[in-house]
Amino acid sequence: MKRQVVIGLEIHLQLKTMSKLFCSCSTDYIGAIPNTNVCPICLAVPGSLPLLNDRAVELAVKLGLALHCDIQDNTRFHRKHYFYADLPKAYQITQFEYPIAAGGYVDIIVEGKHKRVHLDHLHLEEDAGKLVHQTSDGRLSGAAHSFVDYNRGGMPLSEIVSQPDINSSAEAIAYVEQIRQLARYLKVSDGEMESGSLRADVNISLSNNDGSLGTRVEIKNVNSLKSIERAIEYEIARQNKALDNGEKLIQETRLWDDATGVTRSMRGKESASDYRYYLEMDLAPIEVKPEYIKKIYQSLTEMPWEKRDRFIEQYKISLEESQQLTEQLEIANYFEECVKEGASPGKSANWIRSEVQSILREQKIDIINFQVSASELGKLIKKIDNRDISNTQAKDVLSAMLDKNLTLDNALEECGAITGRITGEALEIIIKKIIGCESETAEIIRSGQDIKGAKIKFLQGLVMRETRGSADPIEVLNILNVKLN
Amino acid sequence: MEFYKLSAKEIADGVRGKKWTAKEVLTSFLTRIKTCDSKLNAVVTLCEKNAHEDAKKLDEAIARGETLGLLAGVPFLVKDNFCTDGIRTTCASKMLHDWIPSYDATAIKNMKMAGAILMGKTNMDEFAMGNTTESSIFGPTLNPRDLTRVPGGSSGGSAAAVAAGYCPIALGSDTGGSIRQPAAFCGVQGMKPSYGQISRYGIVGYVSSLDQIGPITRNINDMAIVMDVLAKADENDSTCDAYDRPSFSAAVKKTDLKGKKIAVLTGFDKECVDKSLLDAINTTVQFCCEAGAEIIEVNLPTANKHAVACYYMIALGDASSKLACYDGMRYGYHEDGKNLFEMYKKSRNKGFGNEVRRRILIGTCILTRGYYENYYVPAVKVRQMIADEYADLFKTVDALICPISPTLPYKKGYVEDDSATIYLRDVFTSTANLAGLPSISLNVGFTPEGLPTNIQLLGPRFDDENLLSIASVIENYAGSPSVADLSVEGVL
Amino acid sequence: MIKKMIMDETRLKEVLELSKIGLPETEFKEVLDRVNGVLRMCDEMQELNFANTRSFEWNIKKACPRRVDSPKKWDKRDAFLNQAPVRDGDFFRVPRIIALDEDNELIGD
């Protein structure tokens, strides 16, 4: 019998505050000189006391509400004890028995199928510092030392703990992506795995033949979506093989090694661990009254999944298209602005998903830094819709705008893509030439055999191409009709 | 001028009234300290230079006609677990022997703002763990009332300093009696205010939910002034309550106790308490009656029976947590190790003294699985029961009188072996910390041998001014203690 | 349920590891006696009826104050680093910790 895979995820999101969770140090630590974003509180200097950041509470509540959690009043912090170089107090201030947000769920779509992943809770805690094995001046530490930088220490984190509702690596990825998208929509976190503002730990077990849950293994150090997928697949295979061989699995923490593609036991290291959680008495209960929660609730904008569904409904686009367009709020907004200019939703969706996205990828920029504004693109697409210009021409225009840094009008001009510019006598000469070249087709039309009008449209297309779209297609048709009837 | 005999108020009045300068006062006190302290060992660090600068600034301000604070020109000392900007703060431990904080504790800031002049740091039990001031790496402090005895602890240096006339005010910290017991032993007045009354910012932490700092003085009036200076909300301490404090000095102007109901504690083994201390309670009760108070006897069974066990669990558990930050890395004593954990172990082993390491071990044990559920969790419940017991009592009663310590000051190097006495050693003082109550250790006289006798007063949460008021009435009857006669003791 | 516990040598060794304190074996007995003495003193506490008792959770009147989220630079950083016993440039130095990657989750030797 095939064993079922049971996965729970713990996601750590760095909250986008200006200052740290319990002190006023700046959170702008990436690339900062080591140990500059530090103060007595985050260095655990004797006599210092933690001071709770209001904004961090607000962001946690916001995220909790968006995740359908129950926001709890009077929640507390606990101390979690362990000695390590990155933890100055030798305890982490975290929430244990009383998290600020309990329950909740996230809906994900995997291979077109909807699935609800329930959450255990969301809590606030402080981040640890960083160990470096090479100093800033590039000296390799050799064998003797490691170096500690507390700039990250004390950064506010919200830890989102899911229930073991996830049953495959694909679902795990979709879940992480959904949380990440939400965090970005709400602007509560950058949600970047690369820079570490989103980190995930995976709990995985295989259910036994009798349906009971097997031994749970925690995997740490999965630093990208790809490594989450690989680590889960590896662990499923490893656990299955062990169970097939009649081995007993032990509950443990394993580290994913991206280079070798295996998980490794941390046994021995953590066996003696006992975090000795108890109430943090340097901080009083956190008050979040109904009015406070209500105010934050009212500030919530459209959720990404709401936007996705609305786009399908309102713009008659497919689920896949809508998912792509709503993946980033800025892209979704760009799309809507584009449509507002009168461009057709379908064509706008296509253009943004293909042309625009590939340019963004190429230039390695975000949509907000894209040279072409949504309204310009909208106007351009509208011209295609109106058959003022062809798709090909529009692409040329877009390139001209980007390469030569032109406005839409100037680029149209540059590409000669101004409708009706070639008209009258000049147009008649071109049409005469086309008819000359396509004499067979012309004969069919003249003889009245072009009942569906396909042949005349073909000639119209040739003329339009010849004029690079600079003719008015209606005028072209009129002239063709005169000449061939 | 014998400044050392004056109260803080008299000194400040004189400075403000230009009867004398802050510099004169300071010089006189520094001289006294330097003369006496080679013997007493109450002070571990003097900051003469800073003190002289502060005094000079103050005198200049007076010359300019500026308005001065309540403690203008009053020299003071603080226990060596208060962080002082640029002045080493050792906690009397090898661990922090060379550590120089770069900031002042809020209490220090407030004292300075009121015009008080910081002269230095006083001796204590290592990391405030002890009640004799003998576990200090600087060696023991002697009791100025009797050099063969200990000054109590852990704020022994501060209490001895005030008794010896080094300063009219010293500050201490009290986790389970560490201000009140040494004040009692040295024959001065000490107060542990309500939890949340004074900022703990800048006090090297021991037990987050029990620690509270407070004044040691030779009279209640000075104590009330210090309370006016220190009791303020502080944005650097989330546990310092933000409520409007009354004027504590206004509260100590009363001369009678009419309408007050005062309880006297019973239900403890009186055999184990020194007779002179029981007499002190009886005398105090008489004073209270004369002043018009109604007296009743009460028994607080949960507190009497379980306070010490409860206190140990909470105090040691938290101590193991608060002292975990000393890992020999960012500050403090360091020893190399071949790996991270060996470095930690070596640094902590050599940096902490015996008693501190023992307490960390017990505390760690209490918080581990199994012990936590079976010992720590019950203790936290007992703590609530004790708090409730006091809250009930103070619904109808204004104050409670009980002993501080069961004994007079111990002889140096004395080790108690009677377990009942050991238990009583902490039972009377630890309840105030567990329940967060204000408590005053009040000297009410001396034995024929010259050893101080005293009583403890406890009051309802955040009713510190009421407690000060009652204490001042009793003090009017008993008289406030004078400076120890160091010439008799051969110190001078 | 009253559960009287004692600490034995095995447990003491675990606790020494957890608290990062070393203790010569010659002192084991003394420390064990002391710990067990404290535990015995606390046994009686377990016998109380806690049915209607909540845990002591807080001891001031107000909820946790919350600081406005605005960054502030600490101007005493250098003075502090100068005192660090194991400063190395901008860093604190510790014995080599073997990590699997830059982000170094818990692993050391």
Ligand SMILES: [Mg+2]
């Ligand atoms: Mg966590």
Ligand SMILES: [Zn+2]
């Ligand atoms: Zn900081």
